[in-house]
Amino acid sequence: MNAPLRINEALLIxxxxxxxxQCVAWAxxxxxxxxxxxxxxxxxxxIGRKQIPSSAYTDPEQLxxxxxxxxxxxxxxxxxxxxWSMPN
Known part of the structure; x- marks a missing residue:
């Protein structure tokens, strides 16, 4: 998976x-x-929080x-x- 991800794809992943x-995500x-x-x-x-910049969630490897x-x-x-493993 080398193509840039759209936000909806990143949210599902x-x-x-x-x-x-449950993972709740929002922009x-x-x-x-x-x-x-x-x-x-x-x-x-x-139980956990993470901020992900757009440069990271659009890049499958960084995400x-x-x-x-x-x-x-x-x-x-x-x-x-x-x-869990990152989808291909």
Missing amino acids: ADRAFKPF PQDGNGELSLTVIDRTNNS QRLLEQAREELSLEGYKLQS
Whole structure:
């Protein structure tokens, strides 16, 4: 996957990366192009946050690195995530 990602594709990928938890993602209205991700547990508590600049979420390799880093941070905090790999 070398073609630039559209925001909707990046959102779907991010959502799948944090299963079994829910990933809520949005682009702030200030128009800076940044994507905000919040991972929520089953009791609706936020367990992780990540800001992703547009240059990273449009690039599959950068997005993969950032999502893997966020997954690792959650794992270190004791959260068990399902296995995941970046789609091709």
